[in-house]
Amino acid sequence: MRDRIAALKEAARAGFDAAVRRADPGRALARCLAQHPLPAPGPGGRYLVVAVGKAAPAMTRALLPQLSGKTETLCITQAGNEEAAGSARVFRAGHPVPDETGAEAARAVIALLQSAGPEDRVIALISGGGSALLPAPPPGISLADKQALNAALLASGLDIVAMNLVRQLVSQLKGGGFLRLASPAPVTAFILSDVVGDDLRAIASGPTVAPLGTRAEAQAILQGADLWDALPAPIRRHLQEPEDRTPLPPADNHLIGGNAHSVEAAAKALAPDLSVIADPAPLTGDVSTAAARIFAALQQHRGHEGPLALVWGGETTVRLTGHGLGGRNQELALRVAALADARPLVRPWVFLSGGTDGRDGPTEAAGAITDQNSLPRLRKIGADPEALLANNDSHRALALSRDLLLTGATGTNVADVQILLLG
16 A cells, blocks of 8 residues: 555656646747747837746746847846846845845836836736735835735735735735836736736736726725734725826736646646546635545545546635644645545545645745545654644644655746545
8 A cells, every 4th residue: 555655646746747847937938939029129228127926037047048139137036046047137035925135126126117218128027926026015115014914914814816906006016016117118028827817917916917906995805804903004094095097008918827737737747647637627715625625526536446636726725823834735735634534545545735836835845745644644653633733734744744745946836736646
């Protein structure tokens, strides 16, 4: 049994690796550039390049050789991503909590965009993570205020679209602010989606598109999540002020990749050796609901003859009630293991949940690969899996059970991939 589980874990990891490769930002950008060549600057003009997100270095490396003439480039990615970015000035900023490096990067981006003239061509390379990496609070709001807002949102259980609606309305760059600052220079954006459904307004909080909603809607979201009264007063005042109603300058936006492509790649990698079902309905919402859905699929297919793979994509949320360390993928994997432990199967199974960026929450893990022996391994060493789960301490639990998925930073980000294998 142990050898069969090990083989299933290797197969699940291979499927996940295929999903990450499909999201390679350099290749995705090259494919798009072949179909949509960049306009040249006007007389005396420059290329002004701003790359932001977890895939920013790879996208920068793919773009810069395509440009000729004077070019100024800023690349903002997460701390710990040591990838090279060509000749760009690189900022490695805090994620998921904004930090002073990100604030410095935002000031540099604003200054570069404000220098743009009509003969310049502004190019935005956008990928997931940009919301936290580029904090640009409006006047009167401090970085500490933004950090408090971000921490509250991350612990709220709100989905990514709701969180980004709020974030982009408390920023000089998000929700189309990038376009206002770059005007009158034309803007072309290449966007790698980490958002289920690929709504460009939600990816990195939409620097080059219209906002998801209004300040009144942001206030309603915060009040509905019981966050409003605890937020810093400058943020509450800002969201109660009148909005800029002038039309946004236009942008040429191109989506170059997303989660659905990676789910398809994982399914294809698994297909030679297993029957594969790729669920088109993404995994979203609270991890407890998602875990119940996965366990229901496990029960539904427990009688399937021969090895079977079920593949999902999406992005779940965690409502924090404890003080432990973890991330949505680790907690999801641990919850699935707990449900299956209560109603065990005879046949071997493994479940992988991983973030394609290689980092799940504020941990070094991308997620986890659990199996039917995960909880028994914890109990054998005297750990209490139920207590660890109640404390949102999935990282410690999965480290003790030796189930962490460790990939290092991948240089891309197209949300999460889940793989359930039945032996």
